[in-house]
Amino acid sequence: MTNEQQSLVHARGLTKRYANGFTAVDGVDFDVRAGKAFGFLGPNGAGKTSTMRMIACSSPVTQGELRVIGMDPRTQARDIKSKLGVVPQIDNLDTELTVRENLEMYARYFDIPRDVANRRTDELLEFVQLDERAKDQVEPLSGGMKRRLTIARALINDPELVILDEPTTGLDPQARHLLWERLYQLKRRGATLIITTHYMDEAEQLCDHLVVMDKAKIVAEGSPRQLIDQHSTKEVLELRFTDAVRDDLNGQLDGLADRIEELPDRHLLYTENGERTLEQVNLRQIPVESALVRRSSMEDVFLRLTGRSLVE
């Protein structure tokens, strides 16, 4: 019970099965703590969006326990929704309204008094750096601007919990960084965020706590640092070979690293010290086309846990 009171979202054995029999979420347990950024990391089809839709009360829970802000989505959906901000995977801005009208109309859906709505609209447009586009239509905005407007819209009711489903998918790097910066600001103000993503860098940048999902289940959980420490080595040596060398390797790399992953285009050698491992490779006189030493990332954790890449 104490557990439940501290967490904004409390799930035990949470399950989503669709009418066609497909199980999208299969008995997952997790707790989202207030003031933290909580991430769901996993490939497409892992069950992230289905979990988010249940939390947002837009998809009924099939089985298990779910409390959102201390309430039951089955019976208190309206009250929960009034305290949530939702940024969906695909933009659903009202393209027949202007930028400003999008926020004002959304405020009306929450029954926010007009003067409060006007003030918040001004603040939020400034926050997402769209104040100069307030009178423009939505359609000509860039993808990054639309996302920012969607985020501003999700904040119009001053939500206790903000749910972001793949907030930066499809954006160019510059737009992503601007968005991350805004989300980071939001976090500093004390907002609780739930983020789904299949980008490891996004998860590492934004999330205090992560669950890794694969095939409808949670396969690991912890802070990004903890997950990397638990499931990967400190460093990774990436090696590329010419096709001839590659076909002729016959286990020559054996014993050089804690673990070796063979990907279609390169070999990953998991080791505590990449430079030293590279020296040993050179000592064995294996002709390397290119070599790269880097720190372990969430991508490596995911590969370790599921045997597959995150972005396929």
Added chain:
Amino acid sequence: MTVLAASGRVWQRNWLVYRRLWHRSLAFGFLQPVLFLTAMGIGIGALLTPASLEAFGGVPYIDWLGPGLLAAMAMQTATFESTYPIMNKIMWGRNYEAMLSTPVGIRSIVYGELAWTAFRIGSLAAVFLVVLVLFGIVRTPLAILAVPFAMLIGTAFAACLIAFTATQKNDVGFSAIFRFVINPLFLFSGTFFPLTNLPEPLRAVAWATPLFHGVELVRGSILDQLDPLTAPLHLAYLLVMFGVGAWFAERTLTRRMAG
């Protein structure tokens, strides 16, 4: 926020979009009946002999036709408004998904959209009525009842069509609805000629269809021919159609939006 208040917000959203184009919409709503009444009423009406006018209850053809067209306009506008724009809000523009992330629920969406259709058709019917006054067709102040009657026709059709639209995965079904439902109703509901001209079995079918009852009510109110015996039956038919349609609309839209 109550369901009613939330329905008001859904209505308000449509008004926010419409207030930029209302003058165009109403100008078209004025021009359309003027053209129709001139072409068909005066053009064809002039060819009818006094003897053949007997079938129209002894009034000039244009007087008989005008109210029928008003009722048909209500059906056609409601049909159009409840197909493509609703589909857009379900799947192309995802407006409903956005609304459903707020305290606005499915029931409020359905009733807000129906209230919007009622408003749109009410305003078009009022303009239509002005045209009928200008053509000297209106016989009684009771003709003002044609506006709420048109709103009832419109919302009854809109409710059923929203229920249908929510089940559709693309817009292919809409052209079938227009071709095989709306056009036959437009032609065979006593809009252009009295049903008594139809062979007996077809007449029974026409009696069972909804637009016929709407045409009877609208024409009755404008030509001062409302029959206190049959008018409540026509009214009841449309009210039941509205109720059943709205019930189904809420169900099909719920199934569609909350998977």
